[in-house]
Structures are given as structure tokens and as C-alpha cells.
Amino acid sequence: MLKRVIVPLAIIMSVLVFIQCRHETDFSDFPVNPDLPAPSNTCDQDSVYFINSVLPLIKSSCAKAGCHDMGTAQNGIILTDYYRIKITGGVKPGNSGSSRLYKVLSKNGESKMPPSPYAEFTSEQKAIIAKWIDQGALYNYCTEACSPENFTFAADIYPLISTNCRGCHSGNEPSGGIRLEDYTTIRAAVDNNSLYGSVAWLPGYSPMPKDGIRLTDCNITQIKNWIDNGAPNN
Structure with a gap:
């Protein structure tokens, strides 16, 4: 009788340990982000640059508390830096259609990312x-x-704010109740x-981008x- 109890119990314990191991992700041995190469002095209009365009978008929209920051790591996914975005985000270089990071941005309903109440990526941001x-x-x-001296709203100001701030300051529950859409x-x-x-990180103000690169x-x-010129819609 005792053997009949012990054997099933051992099997159950083994299954529980296996499940636990499958869902825990150890990020301690992740590779350190490589040193950046010497930057190009000009930005190729046909190229997308990680530090300039991709990282600000993902950090402001996805790498936040309760979602995919280091502290939460929802579903084992952390999107705070290059290697974690690439590895836990299921990025397959050269194939966006098979990359988990891109596919979840195109979903609808409860599966879409970022989830409600946060604003989804615009078509332009998904394309980036x-x-x-x-x-x-x-x-x-x-x-x-x-x-x-270049500070028109359409060509200079809006792209800056959209890339670096819109993720937190849009949707049904914008951060601090401030919308920048x-x-x-x-x-x-x-x-x-x-x-x-x-944006200037002045005393008494919340630094923006939050937890990002100034x-x-x-x-x-x-x-x-x-702003000094009247903040025109030009």
C-alpha cells in the first residue's frame, strides 16, 4: 500500500519541478551588450538604427513596470536592452514575419501588444x-x-516626442495623466x-524619457x- 502512494507522489513531484524549471528564466548569464561600433556621422535614410529608433520605442511602450521591465518580466520577456529584446523577444534577424516581437505588435483583441489600456504602435512604428x-x-x-535651428513641429519636434514619449503618454491611461499624442x-x-x-531633466520635474536615454x-x-517661438503647428 505504501509503495502505491510513494510512486505516484514521486511522479507528481518530478512533474512539478519540470514545470517550474520551464517557466523560470535565468537572466544572470545573459551576455553583456557589446560596445557600440563607431557611429556613422550620417544616418542612412534607408537604414533603421537600434539606439536611435528601436530602443526608445520599445522602452517607452513595453519595458515598463507590470509588463516587460526587469522587475516584472511578464511571460519571461524582458525588453530593456539589446540582447534581452533580441533573445526573449524572439527576434529572428532577417525575418520579421517569423519574429515574435513583430508578430505580437500586429495582433488584435486581447492578444495585441501593448495591451489595453496602452496605445498600440502606429503603422509607421510597426514598420520601423x-x-x-x-x-x-x-x-x-x-x-x-x-x-x-531646425525645429518645425512636423519634421523635428513630433518625431522626437513620438519616438521617445508616446508609449507612456498615450492610450486610455497615459502616464501622469499627460497625453503626448x-x-x-x-x-x-x-x-x-x-x-x-x-525633457531637460530640470529640478522639480519628472525626467523624461522615464528610465530611458536622455x-x-x-x-x-x-x-x-x-517653444520660445510660440510652439507653432508648422
Whole structure:
């Protein structure tokens, strides 16, 4: 009688251990992100650069508390840096259609990512992710010359804010109750002085991008010049 109890119990314990091992992901031995190569002095308009375009999008939209930051790691997925995005995001260089990261961005309903109440990626942002993967999912960046004198809303300001801030400040529950989705909502942040104070990381303001890479001095000056010139919708 005792043997009949012990054998099934041993089997059950083995199954439980196996299941536990399958769902725990050890990130301690992940490779350290490689040193960046010397940046290109000009940005190729036909190329997508990880540091410039991909990382800001994913960090602001996906690598947040409760989702895919280091502390939460929902479903074993962490999207905070190059290797974790590539490995846990199921990125297959050269094939966006087979890459989990891209496929979940195109789903609908309860399976879509980012999930409700967060705003989904725009078609342009999805295209950026797909193109980066199809071009080899490289760990690259460029430092194209930036001019503080270029600060039109459509060509300079909106792309900056959309790439670096929209993920947190859109959808049904925008961070801090602040929306940065279009000219009207961005202008509201200008009028209450929160936009410049946050991007410039001034005392008394919440630094933005949150947990991200600070905008370059030139980009911050572009935003300041745009605001000082009346923040036109141009």
C-alpha cells in the first residue's frame, strides 16, 4: 500500500519541478551588450538604427513596470536592452514575419501588444521594427548632425516626442495623466511648462524619457527653440 502512494507522489513531484524549471528564466548569464561600433556621422535614410529608433520605442511602450521591465518580466520577456529584446523577444534577424516581437505588435483583441489600456504602435512604428529586423536586427546607431535651428513641429519636434514619449503618454491611461499624442496634447504640455522641464531633466520635474536615454543637448535645444517661438503647428 505504501509503495502505491510513494510512486505516484514521486511522479507528481518530478512533474512539478519540470514545470517550474520551464517557466523560470535565468537572466544572470545573459551576455553583456557589446560596445557600440563607431557611429556613422550620417544616418542612412534607408537604414533603421537600434539606439536611435528601436530602443526608445520599445522602452517607452513595453519595458515598463507590470509588463516587460526587469522587475516584472511578464511571460519571461524582458525588453530593456539589446540582447534581452533580441533573445526573449524572439527576434529572428532577417525575418520579421517569423519574429515574435513583430508578430505580437500586429495582433488584435486581447492578444495585441501593448495591451489595453496602452496605445498600440502606429503603422509607421510597426514598420520601423519590421525593417530593423529585416535588416539584420543590428546593434547600431548613427549621429547625424543636428541643428538647433531646425525645429518645425512636423519634421523635428513630433518625431522626437513620438519616438521617445508616446508609449507612456498615450492610450486610455497615459502616464501622469499627460497625453503626448498629437499637436493639441503636446501643446497642452507646453502651456503647463511640463514638456521642457521634463525633457531637460530640470529640478522639480519628472525626467523624461522615464528610465530611458536622455535626449541629446541639441534635441532639447530644438524643443526649447520651438517653444520660445510660440510652439507653432508648422
